[in-house]
Amino acid sequence: AVGSVAHDVAVSAPGPVVLVPDGTGRAHGAHRRDQVVCGFDARDPAGAAAEFAFLAAERHGVRLRAVHAWRLPSPAARWMPYAVPEEDRGAWEDQEVQVLSDALVPWRERHPRVAVQPDVVLKSPAAALTHASATARLLVVGRGRGSLGAVAHAVLEQAACPVAVVPG
Template sequence: MGRRPGEVVLGIDARDPVGSAVDFAFDCARARGVRLRAVHAWALPASASAEWPFAVPERDRATWEDHEVQVLADVLRPWRERYPDVPVLEDVVLLSPVQALAHHAAGAALVVVGSAPGPRSRATVHALLNEAVCPVAVVPDDSRP
């Protein structure tokens, strides 16, 4: 019995997606005939640690997470309509982007990330390249100068 091909994992900041990376990830998943896992990593708002220094109540964390799930679904909607033949798993995780993507890279055929200008994006991409155990495609953001 042959090994089932791994999925394509897309690292996406749902608040500021790199459209060229999303296009590339959907194209790769379609070409390979595999599922696309869209991973949106998020963090609790800074106000949460000030308000609850020991632990955030589950009810509040769940409310914030539900909002993040909706933000990701909204941003992916145009691509899901453009690529109806690509199965998509939306994955919202309360981890750093590098932790979330490195975890999913273990079973992936490819990890796709966008490269936006700025030190945070460069640091994330660099760390991911050191952690990932599968190929990583870094797609430049062609919408910004």
């Protein structure tokens, strides 16, 4: 768990802060750590976090996995209380894949040497990023002003790799 001092530094630092969880790599040593993972909200990309992630992937010569978590539209839960038909879920997921692909274009153009793996996941952002941290060399998340945010806070508590917190 992240202590109060590390938490306060991650919240108030004017630049990126990398927090390294105690025991990183020991519990998950069997996994290859050949990628940088970035939490990427394709509808509202955090430019500073994305740039930091691309530069880290480029510097280390590894691929960048851009994780975009999504949920089913809320009306789907009301009019489909038991199960969402696969074709509807597939259509919504295809739309999310396209949104992420479009959002990644400017960064791919600025960093053509970085191999990018778009990853659209039907999970909460915190769960998707925590899962992805098992094979990451570094996990990059953004934060707002004066607040770590629920996703970054959860990731810092559960990540299996170092986490870079980048102010927006």
